Amino acid sequence: MDDHGRWRRTAGDGTASHLQAKSTRARNLIMPASDDQGVQATDDTGEVLDADFEVESDGDGLALVMKSASGRSTGRPNGRNPQYNRALELLLSRLRHRDAVLVSGIVDSSSVQNLPEADRTILDESVSLADLTDIEQFRKKLSGAQHRITNSAGRNSTKQIRLRLRVPGYTASDANRLATDLSQPVTQPAGGVELPPATLDLADRLYFEQPWLEKLITLLQHRKQVVMYGPPGTGKTYVARELARHITDPGAIRLVQFHPSYTYEDFFEGFRPRLDGGTAAFDLVHGPLRRLATDAEADKGRPYVLIIDEINRANLPKVFGELYFLLEYRDEAIDLQYSPGARFKLPPNVFIIGTMNTADRSIALVDAAMRRRFAFVELHPDHPPVSGVLSRWAKTNGKGSERASLLDKLNQAIGADHEFKIGPAYLMKPDADHGLDLVWEHSILPLLEEHFYESKSRRQVHDTFSLNAIRNRQ
Numbered sequence: 001m002d003d004h005g006r007w008r009r010t011a012g013d014g015t016a017s018h019l020q021a022k023s024t025r026a027r028n029l030i031m032p033a034s035d036d037q038g039v040q041a042t043d044d045t046g047e048v049l050d051a052d053f054e055v056e057s058d059g060d061g062l063a064l065v066m067k068s069a070s071g072r073s074t075g076r077p078n079g080r081n082p083q084y085n086r087a088l089e090l091l092l093s094r095l096r097h098r099d100a101v102l103v104s105g106i107v108d109s110s111s112v113q114n115l116p117e118a119d120r121t122i123l124d125e126s127v128s129l130a131d132l133t134d135i136e137q138f139r140k141k142l143s144g145a146q147h148r149i150t151n152s153a154g155r156n157s158t159k160q161i162r163l164r165l166r167v168p169g170y171t172a173s174d175a176n177r178l179a180t181d182l183s184q185p186v187t188q189p190a191g192g193v194e195l196p197p198a199t200l201d202l203a204d205r206l207y208f209e210q211p212w213l214e215k216l217i218t219l220l221q222h223r224k225q226v227v228m229y230g231p232p233g234t235g236k237t238y239v240a241r242e243l244a245r246h247i248t249d250p251g252a253i254r255l256v257q258f259h260p261s262y263t264y265e266d267f268f269e270g271f272r273p274r275l276d277g278g279t280a281a282f283d284l285v286h287g288p289l290r291r292l293a294t295d296a297e298a299d300k301g302r303p304y305v306l307i308i309d310e311i312n313r314a315n316l317p318k319v320f321g322e323l324y325f326l327l328e329y330r331d332e333a334i335d336l337q338y339s340p341g342a343r344f345k346l347p348p349n350v351f352i353i354g355t356m357n358t359a360d361r362s363i364a365l366v367d368a369a370m371r372r373r374f375a376f377v378e379l380h381p382d383h384p385p386v387s388g389v390l391s392r393w394a395k396t397n398g399k400g401s402e403r404a405s406l407l408d409k410l411n412q413a414i415g416a417d418h419e420f421k422i423g424p425a426y427l428m429k430p431d432a433d434h435g436l437d438l439v440w441e442h443s444i445l446p447l448l449e450e451h452f453y454e455s456k457s458r459r460q461v462h463d464t465f466s467l468n469a470i471r472n473r474q
Helices: 016-021 084-097 134-148 175-183 200-206 210-223 236-248 288-297 318-320 323-328 368-373 388-395 400-412 430-434 436-451 456-467 467-471
Strands: 039-042 048-058 060-070 103-107 122-125 158-166 224-231 253-257 269-278 277-284 302-310 350-357 375-378
Touching: 039 175, 048 084, 048 158, 048 175, 060 084, 060 175, 084 134, 084 175, 084 288, 103 134, 122 134, 122 224, 122 368, 134 158, 134 288, 200 210, 200 236, 210 224, 210 236, 224 236, 224 269, 236 253, 236 302, 236 350, 253 288, 288 302, 288 350, 318 323, 318 368, 323 368, 388 400, 400 436, 400 456, 400 467, 430 436, 436 456, 436 467, 456 467
Parallel strands: 224 350, 224 375, 253 302, 302 350
Antiparallel strands: 039 048, 048 060, 060 158, 103 122, 103 158, 269 277
């Protein structure tokens, strides 16, 4: 410890390759070091990130200090800590796991230390990291404020921020311990994260049988990624969201919807343009899967769930790219196409739930690699648990039996087209309470017109499937 209560780890020659060659024991040592050395964090793949940080005592609390070198240097040819942003996001995620609160944040570079603290503030109010849902966006907010303050700094200056912290279980004398804890991956709980079993309350909310839900959770536990598929109105997205809320906290859930123009760059990471003083530049921006993985690797005792709605509407090989490998081999790490030299592993506590409307695309047309890596669960109006949902819902909510009877007759009229039966959700929406004719005319008949476009005229569709025609069907 130096005169400022600062703790640093010896970092060898400062390069990730050198550090990885050291023994684990040597890499974990915390000891006094010269001013050009700091602690470096090891991510969950075992890679030591090339970005220094320090933990200091700060009054009666602690402070996280991050340095970002600018200009050219012999140790870093590009003149920057190459993995500064990645390291800061990782540290913030690990602090969130410890329920840390950021009290304030300032720019502490030597070039601006002569300014009043109010003029170099980048965070002027307390932030509970546990309440954040997007660490990357929060980091960008801090970096943007830092850039505005230090924009006039000299070419070879070192840009430095100080984030004052309150961390439960750590006092001002625990700088050493916090630095150690932040620098190392969180230990995976023995046996991995366990998903909670299906409860009667969950079954009642979904109007599904509890044993069926227990099988679904068991499947997700062991396969890690499932796709619920079926015709429209079978409640796929609703079930996915309720299931995610049952197995984890709202802050550990993300939802994305695929579409034909969705790409790997949207889903995982890619370069995005920005304006920098009137000049166009490109930043490497993390997508929802990578942000979720970063949060999950810092919080391994909690399940993290990514819901992919309409998963079959995108070009799946293009969206997943090399990530297909990780869906099957969770214990392995791979190289990334936009982050050369970076190794990425999909944390074991990340679970993926996809939904797929088979009226848009048959499951038989799904990419074979996708089918091998996901478990597929059908939700269909003719089969449990969906076949009994409308009757149970109507009985519980005092809606009578007509809706379930009409849906059965409608699907009988549709006939042998398994993929285009109509699910119960259409008759469970609030507009159905104002008249079933509204649902029939504006939701159900347009679907059927589209489906039978090549075989029936609009008049024939209405004559066959109108509400009155279905009511009078024997």
